[in-house]
Amino acid sequence: xxxxxxxxxxxxxxxxxxxxxxxxxxxxxxxxxxxxxxxxxxxxxxxxxxxxxxxxxxxxxxxxxxxxxxxxxxxxxxxxxxxxxxxxxxxxxxxxxxxxxxxxxxxxxxxxxxxxxxxxxxxxxxxxxxxxxxxxxxxxxxxxxxxxxxxxxxxxxxxxxxxxxxxxxxxxxx
Numbered sequence: 001x002x003x004x005x006x007x008x009x010x011x012x013x014x015x016x017x018x019x020x021x022x023x024x025x026x027x028x029x030x031x032x033x034x035x036x037x038x039x040x041x042x043x044x045x046x047x048x049x050x051x052x053x054x055x056x057x058x059x060x061x062x063x064x065x066x067x068x069x070x071x072x073x074x075x076x077x078x079x080x081x082x083x084x085x086x087x088x089x090x091x092x093x094x095x096x097x098x099x100x101x102x103x104x105x106x107x108x109x110x111x112x113x114x115x116x117x118x119x120x121x122x123x124x125x126x127x128x129x130x131x132x133x134x135x136x137x138x139x140x141x142x143x144x145x146x147x148x149x150x151x152x153x154x155x156x157x158x159x160x161x162x163x164x165x166x167x168x169x170x171x172x173x174x
Contacts, residue, residue: 003040003131009163012045020171021048029055044164050076061089066100070107092117121149131155 010028012021025031028043043049050072058079067073077089093100104112125132125148132148135155 003159007040007042009042009044009160009167011164011167012043012049014046014048016048025053044160053079055079057085059087061087063089063091066091066093066097070104073104074107074109118149121153122147125149125152128152131159134158 008027010024012024016024024043028041047067050067061077061079063073063076067076073091077091079087091100098114101112101114132152132155135151135153135158136148138158139151139154
């Protein structure tokens with residue numbers, strides 16, 4: 001996983017065979033095997049996970065691409081607040097997509113706040129100094145423009161890529 005064995009990474013997309021999708025969902029939720037349940041896990045998913053899935057406890061929904069319909073955004077983000085529990089949603093937007101926030105606010109979502117990506121990554125880098133140092137050491141010849149935030153991001157990206165490659169290797173071995 002991106003944070004060691006305590007945070008496995010799973011993937012779910014349309015090219016994954018149906019049986020493997022079901023297996024991935026069971027592993028992600030720890031269903032049927034409490035010994036395999038992790039306190040944290042990451043599910044990388046395409047729109048194949050946008051509807052029809054019910055997760056009992058999800059803390060965060062992170063979207064890298066805004067849906068065309070605001071109702072789809074609400075549905076996706078609602079995954080993080082099941083059964084009356086609170087949750088969080090993070091949506092990455094390009095500068096050209098900034099008006100999407102205003103559209104969501106007009107649709108009744110008042111508690112939406114725009115964040116600075118640079119400031120958020122710098123804060124994350126401070127919370128995870130080991131990960132940040134890993135990014136800095138892998139790019140020792142590179143001077144990052146915003147300092148530690150970019151080093152943190154680089155380390156997380158490398159870890160995610162390694163997880164996806166390892167997952168593919170394991171799947172092919174089966």
